[in-house]
Amino acid sequence: MNVRVQTEAFDFGLEANNFATAQTDMGAIVTFLGIVRNLEETNLSYMDIEHYPGMTEKAIYKITDEAANRWSLGDILVIHRYGRLSTDDLIMMVATASKHRKDAFEAAEFLMDYLKSRAPFWKKEATDQSQDWVVSKVEDESALKKWQ
Amino acid sequence: MNVRVQTEAFDFGLEANNFATAQTDMGAIVTFLGIVRNLEETNLSYMDIEHYPGMTEKAIYKITDEAANRWSLGDILVIHRYGRLSTDDLIMMVATASKHRKDAFEAAEFLMDYLKSRAPFWKKEATDQSQDWVVSKVEDESALKKWQ
Amino acid sequence: MIDVLYFAWVRERIGKTKETVETEAETVAGLVKELSERGQRYALAFSDLGSLRVAVDQELLDFDASLKGAREVAFFPPMTGG
Amino acid sequence: MIDVLYFAWVRERIGKTKETVETEAETVAGLVKELSERGQRYALAFSDLGSLRVAVDQELLDFDASLKGAREVAFFPPMTGG
Numbered sequence: 001m002n003v004r005v006q007t008e009a010f011d012f013g014l015e016a017n018n019f020a021t022a023q024t025d026m027g028a029i030v031t032f033l034g035i036v037r038n039l040e041e042t043n044l045s046y047m048d049i050e051h052y053p054g055m056t057e058k059a060i061y062k063i064t065d066e067a068a069n070r071w072s073l074g075d076i077l078v079i080h081r082y083g084r085l086s087t088d089d090l091i092m093m094v095a096t097a098s099k100h101r102k103d104a105f106e107a108a109e110f111l112m113d114y115l116k117s118r119a120p121f122w123k124k125e126a127t128d129q130s131q132d133w134v135v136s137k138v139e140d141e142s143a144l145k146k147w148q
Numbered sequence: 149m150n151v152r153v154q155t156e157a158f159d160f161g162l163e164a165n166n167f168a169t170a171q172t173d174m175g176a177i178v179t180f181l182g183i184v185r186n187l188e189e190t191n192l193s194y195m196d197i198e199h200y201p202g203m204t205e206k207a208i209y210k211i212t213d214e215a216a217n218r219w220s221l222g223d224i225l226v227i228h229r230y231g232r233l234s235t236d237d238l239i240m241m242v243a244t245a246s247k248h249r250k251d252a253f254e255a256a257e258f259l260m261d262y263l264k265s266r267a268p269f270w271k272k273e274a275t276d277q278s279q280d281w282v283v284s285k286v287e288d289e290s291a292l293k294k295w296q
Numbered sequence: 297m298i299d300v301l302y303f304a305w306v307r308e309r310i311g312k313t314k315e316t317v318e319t320e321a322e323t324v325a326g327l328v329k330e331l332s333e334r335g336q337r338y339a340l341a342f343s344d345l346g347s348l349r350v351a352v353d354q355e356l357l358d359f360d361a362s363l364k365g366a367r368e369v370a371f372f373p374p375m376t377g378g
Numbered sequence: 379m380i381d382v383l384y385f386a387w388v389r390e391r392i393g394k395t396k397e398t399v400e401t402e403a404e405t406v407a408g409l410v411k412e413l414s415e416r417g418q419r420y421a422l423a424f425s426d427l428g429s430l431r432v433a434v435d436q437e438l439l440d441f442d443a444s445l446k447g448a449r450e451v452a453f454f455p456p457m458t459g460g
Contacts, residue, residue, distance in 0.1 A: 012168055012177075013161030020160055020181055020238075027185035029160075030178065030256075032249065033168055034460060037175035039247060049459075050386055052452060055436035080459060090168075092460060099187060101180065101260050101378070102291070108178075109253045112460055116249075118438065120452075121459030122386035133387045136456035143250070182378060197377075198304055200370060203354035228377060240378060249460070260378055266356065268370075269377030270304035281305045284374035 001068065001076045003060045005051065007083040012090055019077050019095045026074035026097035030104040032112050034091040042127040049082040049091070052120035056080075063114040067096070070110070071103040078111065080121065113143045149216065149224045151208045153199065155231040160238055167225050167243045174222035174245035178252040180260050182239040190275040197230040197239070200268035204228075211262040215244070218258070219251040226259065228269065261291045298363065300331070302341075303372035306348065309341040324350050325359045327369060341371075349374055380445065382413070384423075385454035388430065391423040406432050407441045409451060423453075431456055 004010075012033050020029045038044045052059075064076045073096055080092040094111045098104040115121075123134040152158075160181050168177045186192040200207075212224045221244055228240040242259045246252040263269075271282040301314050321327040332342045342348070345359055351370045352361050363369070383396050403409040414424045424430070427441055433452040434443050445451070 011161075011165070013159075013163075013165030015161075016164050016179065016181075017159070017161030020183065023183070025185050025187065027183045027187065029181040029183065031164065031181075032253070033164075033177040033179075034249070035168065035171070035175045035177065037173050037247070039173065039175065050389075051459075052383070052385055052433070052436070052454070055433060055452070058436055059438075099185070101182070101257075105180070105253065105257045105260070109249075112249050112253075116460035117457050119459045120385070120433070120454065120457055122455065123458045124386070133455065134458040136458050141456075198307075199377075200301070200303055200351070200354070200372070203351060203370070206354055207356070264378035265375050267377045268303070268351070268372065268375055270373065271376045272304070281373065282376040284376050289374075 001061070001064050002078070003057055003064060004079045005056050005060070006079070006081055008081070010079050010081075010090060010093070012093055015077065015079065015093060016095060019075065019097065023074055023097045026099055028098050028101040028104040029095065030101075030108040031093060031095045032108050033093045036085050036087050036089045036091055038087050042125075042129065044087055045126045045128060047085045047126070048124045049085065050122045050124070051080075051082040055120050059119045060115065063111060063118060066114070067107045067110050071098065071107040072100065073098050073103060073107055076107070076111070078115070080115070080119070082121065110147055113140070113147065116140050117144065149209070149212050150226070151205055151212060152227045153204050153208070154227070154229055156229070158227050158229075158238060158241070160241055163225065163227065163241060164243060167223065167245065171222055171245045174247055176246050176249040176252040177243065178249075178256040179241060179243045180256050181241045184233050184235050184237045184239055186235050190273075190277065192235055193274045193276060195233045195274070196272045197233065198270045198272070199228075199230040203268050207267045208263065211259060211266060214262070215255045215258050219244075219246065219255040220248065221246050221251060221255055224255070224259070226263070228263065228267070230269065258295055261288070261295065264288050265292065298327070298366055299368045300327075301368065301370035303370065305373055306341050306371050310337050319363070321363055323359070323363060324352065324357065324361050324369065327363060328359065347373060380409070380448055381450045382409075383450065383452040385452065387455055388423050388453050392419050401445070403445055405441070405445060406434065406439065406443050406451065409445060410441065429455060
């Protein structure tokens with residue numbers, strides 16, 4: 001299990017390849033990649049991601065441990081950036097390796113659902129008009145229910 | 149939508165990066181990678197994948213069209229190899245892009261479930277002892293039920 | 297005249313990848329019955345339809361599917377891709 | 379003596395990232411009550427506990443959690459990572 005919380009950019013393809021190559025008997029790899037997008041009709045200038053140094057990695061490891069307990073996994077990778085990001089920058093990625101595709105898929109989706117609302121990150125979006133903290137979504141909280 | 153049925157090897161990281169980079173407003177990318185593994189206690193020498201030229205791409209496009217109808221997706225990539233593969237060779241990959249992680253995850257899992265038992269590929273595994281056609285699993289057929 | 301294709305162990309059991317068949321059969325099941333009478337290899341290959349799948353003109357269908365206008369029928373075991 | 383940390387808009391509203399607090403409060407809720415009395419910025423930040431989350435010694439807990447032995451308490455809005 002490998003958890004990295006960093007300001008530096010990462011190369012998704014390189015990380016995905018390194019992760020897959022490091023496996024010896026896992027035939028199913030699932031990855032998730034999150035990218036900064038200008039989704040609303042506002043004009044996103046940049047995004048600042050704040051986190052809780054000290055707690056962040058601990059909280060993520062708690063989530064990866066839980067995933068490793070619930071599914072048969074060979075490996076897990078989580079990379080999450082903080083600091084200032086621009087449109088098209090990669091925010092974070094998750095990778096899971098399993099012998100079975102169902103385990104790899106479910107574990108990756110579980111990790112994302114929990115990272116979204118249980119790891120101490122906060123996003124603030126700046127447009128040419130204003131700077132606003134991203135408000136957590138009801139769907140993100142209810143997404144956790146399916147794992148309980 | 150991009151479907152490739154080929155004998156040639158592919159570079160998972162490169163394909164994943166190209167796929168992600170080609171998106172403009174999709175913030176969620178999910179990929180699945182399948183790798184030849186020596187999962188049983190037999191000693192796998194190689195695997196031959198047979199397919200149905202003419203029907204294969206048609207069948208895969210039918211599955212990707214169905215996914216595009218059911219989820220909000222910006223793009224789909226499917227690469228599936230045929231011919232002779234060895235342990236650690238990449239068999240196939242799927243990538244989905246969406247604005248929402250749930251759509252990207254569900255569509256990718258749907259694609260895998262259908263590619264597994266509705267696209268005309270057949271695997272034959274050769275060990276030092278014998279050559280045997282892989283038998284379809286009851287789980288693979290029942291995995292389709294959750295999408296019906 | 298219908299092209300009949302065989303894949304995977306069906307191909308191996310019958311010993312052919314493809315043949316052209318003159319048939320009056322109205323359904324896939326009718327064609328299977330005719331083919332099964334062509335000898336032991338065929339009879340064996342078609343002995344358990346539950347373990348076979350069929351495509352008519354490259355579309356997965358059931359064994360009671362009509363052959364009206366069909367140009368290509370393929371028989372094969374359940375797929376194991378992915 | 380407890381280190382109290384603030385993140386995101388809680389930090390902005392209170393105007394501090396961290397402070398050390400002398401408290402006899404037995405629970406997080408007790409601490410919140412004390413902090414709220416420190417002035418308008420605090421009162422405003424803690425006016426709706428439903429929109430706040432709390433971690434005690436870097437573990438997510440509820441507002442009725444005990445502060446016994448706690449060294450660090452953090453207040454912040456619901457997380458928005460991923």
